[in-house]
Amino acid sequence: MRTIALLCLVVLVGCNKTKNDPNHSAVEPINRQSVEEDSATVALFDRWEKVWRDGEYDLIASCVADKYIRHDIKGERVVTREEYEQEIKQTREALPDIKFIVYDNSFSKNEAWLRYTMTYTSPETNEMVTRKGIQVYRIVHGKLAETWMTMLEP
Template sequence: MTTPEALVELFSKWEKVWHDKAYDLAPQCVADHYTRHDEGGSRTVTRDAYLTEMKAVHRDRPDIRVVVFDHDFGMDRAWFRFMFKWSKDGEIITRAGMQTYRINDGKIAETWIAMQPVGSTWEETPQPTWIDR
């Protein structure tokens, strides 16, 4: 079972993968096989396949940020209320969502994500980082 302190460390690293493109940290964050439940359906991908997808997102949206508004850590679960934010042709684009993670052996093993339409956001002030309120 993972402790809340270990989840803080895990998601601090995962934020660096997303925001700083620190892809070398991914093996410490994501299980060899990662199951995703999202708008496209449910699928299991290898860590390397998911990193390829993430790199494509970064290539298409180089300034994308995952802005967190609330979160909670359990023993082997975490959830985030967040918003994607990026720019296109000088316009800021947002999309709010909720994501729940299942952690296995200290790594992200499965996630469920629900997204609101493009242009959605949350009303309150976001957290300074994914793990700090």
């Protein structure tokens, strides 16, 4: 259960978009016309992806505010940057094969959101698990300050 709770802390950004085509299935990425993206926020999520994908923990200070408000499976809570770094490390250690596909996203100066699927091998059953989620972020002074996350059960 701890593994599933830690999974709900996960976020990665990758721009995997395809042309909006009626022949595409509902699970394939779609191309959305959105508001103009903020280049600083795009750069923030590029760094954030490196934290999650590559374990570049030294980038966390440039991505996360000193206090980070989270609305996730654990409820509403405030974690320090250092506490969140430990949660990320624990998740990556518990699920070394975790992968993400981001289908939709939007990045503005003060907020961002993304819709994604993640896959990983369950440490308990050794079976592949697929989860889908949406995450919304509030950005303050160029750093992640608050997030709301919803995940569908596997």
